Amino acid sequence: MSGSIQDTFFEECEELLEATDEGLTAIEGGDHDPEVVNAIFRAVHSIKGGAGAFGLDDLVAFAHRFETVFDEVRAGRMELDEKLIQLLLRSSDHLSALVEAARDGGEIDEAHHDTLLAALDEYIPEEEEDLTFEPMGLGAPAPVEDLGAGPSAPAEPQEETYRIRFQPLKEMYGTGNEPFFLFQALRDMGELTVKLDENELPGFDAMDMAESYLAWDLTLVTKESRSIVEAVFEFVEGLCELSIDGDGDAEAEANALAALDAMFSAPPADDAAPAGEPSPDPDTGSAAVPFEPPAPAPISEAKPAAAENKASAPKAESGKQEQRGGPKPTLRVELERVDRLINAVGELIINHSMLAQQIANLNVSDTRDVETELEGFKNLARDIQEGVMAIRAQPVKPLFQRMARIVREASAATGKTCKLVNEGENTEVDKTVIERLSDPLTHILRNAVDHGVEKPEDREAAGKPKTGEIRLSASHRSGSVCIEIKDDGAGVNRPRVKQIAIEKGLIPENAELTDSEIDNLLFMPGFSTAKEVSNLSGRGVGMDVVKNAVTGLGGRINISSTPGKGSTFTIILPLTLAVMDGMVVSVADQTMVVPITSIVETMRGSDDMINSLGADGTLLSIRGNFVPICDVAGGLGLYRESDQQAGVYLLVETETGQRCALAVDDIHDQRQVVIKSLDGVCGEIPGVAAATILGDGKIAMILDPESIIAASPTAAAFDTERRMSNAS
Amino acid sequence: MKTKVLAIDDSRTIRNLLAATLEEAGFEYHCAVDGREGVDMYPDVDPDVVITDINMPNLDGFGVIEELRGDGINSKVPILVLTTESAPELKARARGAGATGWITKPFDDASLIFALKRVTGAAA
Numbered sequence: 119m120s121g122s123i124q125d126t127f128f129e130e131c132e133e134l135l136e137a138t139d140e141g142l143t144a145i146e147g148g149d150h151d152p153e154v155v156n157a158i159f160r161a162v163h164s165i166k167g168g169a170g171a172f173g174l175d176d177l178v179a180f181a182h183r184f185e186t187v188f189d190e191v192r193a194g195r196m197e198l199d200e201k202l203i204q205l206l207l208r209s210s211d212h213l214s215a216l217v218e219a220a221r222d223g224g225e226i227d228e229a230h231h232d233t234l235l236a237a238l239d240e241y242i243p244e245e246e247e248d249l250t251f252e253p254m255g256l257g258a259p260a261p262v263e264d265l266g267a268g269p270s271a272p273a274e275p276q277e278e279t280y281r282i283r284f285q286p287l288k289e290m291y292g293t294g295n296e297p298f299f300l301f302q303a304l305r306d307m308g309e310l311t312v313k314l315d316e317n318e319l320p321g322f323d324a325m326d327m328a329e330s331y332l333a334w335d336l337t338l339v340t341k342e343s344r345s346i347v348e349a350v351f352e353f354v355e356g357l358c359e360l361s362i363d364g365d366g367d368a369e370a371e372a373n374a375l376a377a378l379d380a381m382f383s384a385p386p387a388d389d390a391a392p393a394g395e396p397s398p399d400p401d402t403g404s405a406a407v408p409f410e411p412p413a414p415a416p417i418s419e420a421k422p423a424a425a426e427n428k429a430s431a432p433k434a435e436s437g438k439q440e441q442r443g444g445p446k447p448t449l450r451v452e453l454e455r456v457d458r459l460i461n462a463v464g465e466l467i468i469n470h471s472m473l474a475q476q477i478a479n480l481n482v483s484d485t486r487d488v489e490t491e492l493e494g495f496k497n498l499a500r501d502i503q504e505g506v507m508a509i510r511a512q513p514v515k516p517l518f519q520r521m522a523r524i525v526r527e528a529s530a531a532t533g534k535t536c537k538l539v540n541e542g543e544n545t546e547v548d549k550t551v552i553e554r555l556s557d558p559l560t561h562i563l564r565n566a567v568d569h570g571v572e573k574p575e576d577r578e579a580a581g582k583p584k585t586g587e588i589r590l591s592a593s594h595r596s597g598s599v600c601i602e603i604k605d606d607g608a609g610v611n612r613p614r615v616k617q618i619a620i621e622k623g624l625i626p627e628n629a630e631l632t633d634s635e636i637d638n639l640l641f642m643p644g645f646s647t648a649k650e651v652s653n654l655s656g657r658g659v660g661m662d663v664v665k666n667a668v669t670g671l672g673g674r675i676n677i678s679s680t681p682g683k684g685s686t687f688t689i690i691l692p693l694t695l696a697v698m699d700g701m702v703v704s705v706a707d708q709t710m711v712v713p714i715t716s717i718v719e720t721m722r723g724s725d726d727m728i729n730s731l732g733a734d735g736t737l738l739s740i741r742g743n744f745v746p747i748c749d750v751a752g753g754l755g756l757y758r759e760s761d762q763q764a765g766v767y768l769l770v771e772t773e774t775g776q777r778c779a780l781a782v783d784d785i786h787d788q789r790q791v792v793i794k795s796l797d798g799v800c801g802e803i804p805g806v807a808a809a810t811i812l813g814d815g816k817i818a819m820i821l822d823p824e825s826i827i828a829a830s831p832t833a834a835a836f837d838t839e840r841r842m843s844n845a846s
Numbered sequence: 847m848k849t850k851v852l853a854i855d856d857s858r859t860i861r862n863l864l865a866a867t868l869e870e871a872g873f874e875y876h877c878a879v880d881g882r883e884g885v886d887m888y889p890d891v892d893p894d895v896v897i898t899d900i901n902m903p904n905l906d907g908f909g910v911i912e913e914l915r916g917d918g919i920n921s922k923v924p925i926l927v928l929t930t931e932s933a934p935e936l937k938a939r940a941r942g943a944g945a946t947g948w949i950t951k952p953f954d955d956a957s958l959i960f961a962l963k964r965v966t967g968a969a970a
Contacts, residue, residue: 123859123862123863123866126858126859126862127859129858130857130858130859156903157903159901160856160901160902160903163901163930164856164857164859164860164901166930167857167859167860167930167951167952168857168859168860170930170951170952171859171860171863171951171952171953292915292944293941293944293945293946294922294923294924294925294944294945294946294965295924295946295947295965296922296924296965296967298967299963299964299965299966299967300964302963302967303960303963303964306963349960350964352947352964353946353947353948353961353964353965356941357941
């Protein structure tokens with residue numbers, strides 16, 4: 119039970135941290151709305167509250183400091199200047215780190231932790247007592263010592279007799295405290311005798327219903343400690359005249375201080391009432407032995423009024439609730455359930471293909487009606503699919519907000535000042551995509567700070583504002599998601615990049631490359647421009663890893679750069695990882711699928727369009743341009759029985775702008791296919807991205823044009839030829 | 847008859863903790879996510895006791911106590927304040943508004959139930 123609640127806590131923490139970040143960013147941007155400060159305070163406060171319940175001491179202590187500083191701001195005793203805002207931002211980052219450490223069991227940076235604590239302490243006024251926040255375990259009741267209710271109680275505590283005089287002030291009745299229940303709680307501890315002292319009751323005529331006239335003398339024989347007896351009256355302290363005299367008072371008084379602590383740790387056991395207790399008889403109003411309920415509390419005339427209000431209140435309030443607006447109601451669902459639904463939708467789409475195929479196989483002359491219905495089926499399946507995908511879709515906002523932290527950390531590490539501007543935060547992307555984007559984005563942003571943005575003095579010299587700006591934006595672009603990371607730094611140092619590529623043997627010395635080609639060298643494995651290993655780079659990760667991560671998501675990444683103005687990385691991703699539009703083709707009697715996104719055009723080639731290159735390379739001439747032909751069958755090692763040359767070409771373009779014509783035997787159809795990952799089934803196969811199930815139940819490979827081209831000798835030869843000719 | 851508890855807290859974690867503890871102890875549990883919702887729900891739930899947080903959006907805990915006590919919806923139902931603060935001023939302020947008692951966060955199950963018993967007489 120506590121496990122799942124703890125999960126909830128961490129989930130909630132994510133939201134609260136997000137709210138904190140959002141609020142701080144707003145404040146940083148000059149928002150002075152007190153509600154923003156309040157919201158942050160509440161968020162941090164809730165983190166503290168939850169953390170306390172799970173005994174996460176570090177988190178509690180830090181959140182408390184953070185919250186205390188915020189309380190000062192909230193109360194208007196402290197101004198939010200730039201320095202404090204920066205400290206709070208760093209503290210918020212650290213709070214996230216602490217939550218992560220608590221959840222995943224990681225280590226926290228002790229030195230950083232202490233520095234921040236000390237910095238926060240400077241903002242906390244002297245008299246502010248550090249809260250003693252004793253975490254109490256969940257589900258494990260505090261030791262129920264002293265209660266002696268069960269026969270198994272080890273040391274038999276001594277019975278003591280307490281004489282209690284209890285006289286409520288009239289104020290007590292306004293707080294909802296009820297003497298009867300207090301007596302009941304005492305009765306549960308031992309043998310209780312209640313005697314009503316009605317001596318102060320005036321005559322009926324002189325009675326003021328709002329006054330309190332009653333007092334009680336109670337005698338309690340119990341094994342409970344005095345502190346427990348006192349704890350019963352905790353809530354009415356100051357609202358009554360109370361004296362408790364016990365046999366062992368001298369000893370008890372010595373424990374007066376300890377009593378306060380004990381109050382919460384040693385409550386009475388449930389149902390510990392002594393056996394054979396007389397049942398209370400409400401009819402006998404006067405003093406009786408051993409236990410009688412007291413007379414009803416004087417302010418009982420409030421009842422009818424309550425009933426009236428009950429009728430009117432909800433009507434008046436319900437309107438208000440609608441006005442309030444607030445966040446849309448949401449439903450929290452386990453991811454697994456959505457995944458099951460997505461799988462089912464995938465099956466539905468496959469099932470549609472199967473039906474279509476079966477109908478085609480029937481050889482019935484007139485299938486128009488069935489086909490119309492089938493078309494409806496297909497549209498419905500698509501609607502359901504989109505609906506299900508929408509469930510998994512989430513705004514990129516939390517991801518982008520985390521990135522602000524990355525930029526702050528990177529700026530601090532490199533001594534640069536950068537700010538991250540987010541755009542299109544509400545763009546929705548599949549949850550999995552968001553999760554897997556985190557690493558590539560982190561890397562690109564670190565690079566942007568480390569290599570892109572110049573040092574403040576250099577920026578000033580270049581006539582730019584000291585603070586670098588990195589723009590992170592997300593948008594939907596014709597069925598894809600476009601993520602752009604744009605910095606206003608120095609741009610790619612092309613001569614240097616080229617030099618390094620030559621030094622590392624990545625390109626021939628005399629290669630003549632276009633600017634864009636040079637920029638794209640950054641993505642080559644083994645490439646690194648860092649002159650020295652700085653704090654940020656030298657993590658052994660290059661941009662090639664970023665590229666692989668993006669490609670792994672079925673996306674593309676591109677870079678463009680203007681010297682002196684900055685660089686832009688553009689990541690284009692599919693909206694979903696589960697279904698895609700593909701072109702069904704046949705290659706050497708095999709049916710295969712080519713992702714539609716990579717296809718520029720399709721054509722049927724004639725002999726006069728084909729030119730030879732080298733020994734067995736062929737080029738396709740299209741409108742005066744030559745494009746290398748990759749025979750898919752050959753590339754995959756398939757044997758074509760008929761001697762006939764593939765005559766159909768799919769013109770595809772790689773992300774580096776390289777074009778290639780994939781030669782296939784025939785094109786059948788363009789349709790939606792369900793992507794079935796091959797990971798864990800047969801590992802990585804060059805040229806094959808994934809698999810799908812066709813209408814006839816057969817499995818078809820989904821091709822990866824990028825790797826087919828990379829493996830093609832013709833394309834490579836053509837590329838070299840082109841470079842050489844450019845160079846000469 | 848189960849004792850009905852209306853818990854008002856903006857933290858989902860705390861609501862879940864309360865739900866787990868109270869339901870196991872045999873209380874009937876209702877909850878609201880902020881003070882406004884709590885006060886709005888109050889007449890329908892008609893609880894035997896209210897547990898309210900202090901720091902909440904829309905309407906805070908003091909506001910809850912004031913509204914519940916103030917307009918006589920029911921001036922007698924016990925209201926327990928659930929808070930991380932243990933400062934005497936805070937208790938005084940809550941009591942001044944008409945709070946019955948307070949429970950300090952983090953609470954342990956037994957002290958929570960003990961407090962509820964003392965204000966409702968619940969057998970649970």
